[in-house]
Amino acid sequence: MTKYIIYLFTLISVAACNTSTQSEPSIYEGTVNIAVDESLKPIMEAQIAAYITHYPKAKFIPTYTSEQKAINDLFKDSVTIAVTTRAFNENEMKVLKSREIRYIETRMAIDAVVLIVNKNSSDSTLTLEQIKTYLTDKNSKKKLVFDRANSSNLSILMDKLNIKEINTDNIFSADGNLNVIESVEKNPNLIGFIGYNWISDVNDKASMDRKNRIKVLGVAVNKDSNAYKPTFKNLKARNYPLERFIFLHSMKKDWGVENGFIRFSCSKIGQLVTEKMELVPFYIIPKEFILNTKPIGE
Known part of the structure; x- marks a missing residue:
């Protein structure tokens, strides 16, 4: 009887240990x-x-x-x-x-905020000061489209350009980055703002199809400095301002x-x-x- 009790106790202990192990958090499952x-x-x-x-x-x-x-x-x-x-x-x-x-x-x-325009747009580069003017000046005629009302892309710009208040009359929100691309594709007067990773993967057909539908603008710190487009090389060198x-x-x-x-x-x-x-x-x-x-x- 004593041996039986010891054996039963051992089985219960092993079962309890196994249950405990299985319930522990794991990176695998x-x-x-x-x-x-x-x-x-x-x-x-x-x-x-x-x-x-x-x-x-x-x-x-x-x-x-x-x-x-x-x-x-x-x-x-x-x-x-x-x-x-x-x-x-x-x-x-x-x-x-x-x-x-x-x-x-x-x-x-490191990712980036990318400025995109219609393929037929005459724009090719913008300075940070120009971007700030478009975001704040009530007399600006430029229309800007972001992925959503409380876009992180807009927050990045406001932080980098030290903007406290924007001109909401010129700024529109789309339902996501794909809709920003579609809006710019249809309207030659818009400037869109998207995350670089939406068009960065050169080995992905969908990524390149999106990129080929629009024009990516170069960005310069000021009118006397070089303009850079978002690329792996420019991001790694910390040359791209956004x-x-x-x-x-x-x-x-x-x-x-x-x-x-x-x-x-x-x-x-x-x-x-x-x-x-x-x-x-x-x-x-x-x-x-x-x-x-x-x-x-x-």
Whole structure:
């Protein structure tokens, strides 16, 4: 009887250990709700596909939305990953501190805000001052179209150009980056603003088809400087004035699919996916260059 009790106790213990192991978070298996700034959709679709290739039991449920909504959903625990073009602001960091969450900022790559016009447009380059005028001057006749009302692309411009208030009469919102491209394609008087990753992948037919439908403008800091178009070479050299970083955010503490995906996207394989799409992997950027970079206009 004693041997039987010991044997039964051993079986229960083993079963309990196995159950505990299976319930532990794993980078290999699990379902993740991820909110992505829609202007970053192509690069994140590529990263998700690459991760699933390596870990087929991982499942992602993506929502492509505005940047601020992605962050709000993360703070409401509606999603466990948010992908944006900015770090958390001061108020958001206070919330993290109040919830005793140790947050590590994660940058994945350099993307860019791209200015596009109709293929028949006479425009070829713009300066930052011209862009600022179009965004703020109530007498400007230029019409501008962004991917949505609270576009991250618009936020990037306002931050880089130190704009506090825009002329809303000249600015329109479309339902996503594809609709910006379609609007510009139909209207020769519009200037559109999209994420570079929508037209960057030279090996992807859909990406190149989109690029061939419009004209990409060069951007100069001022009238006395060279104008640059968004290319891998120009982004890597930090020559293109309207660059932007891609940030991956999660508040998960355990080593599950969320942190596994973030680590994957920023490691060698994920960075090769980034480079394949002609974006600049964060790891090859000299970090002292970033620390010493001053805002445009200083």
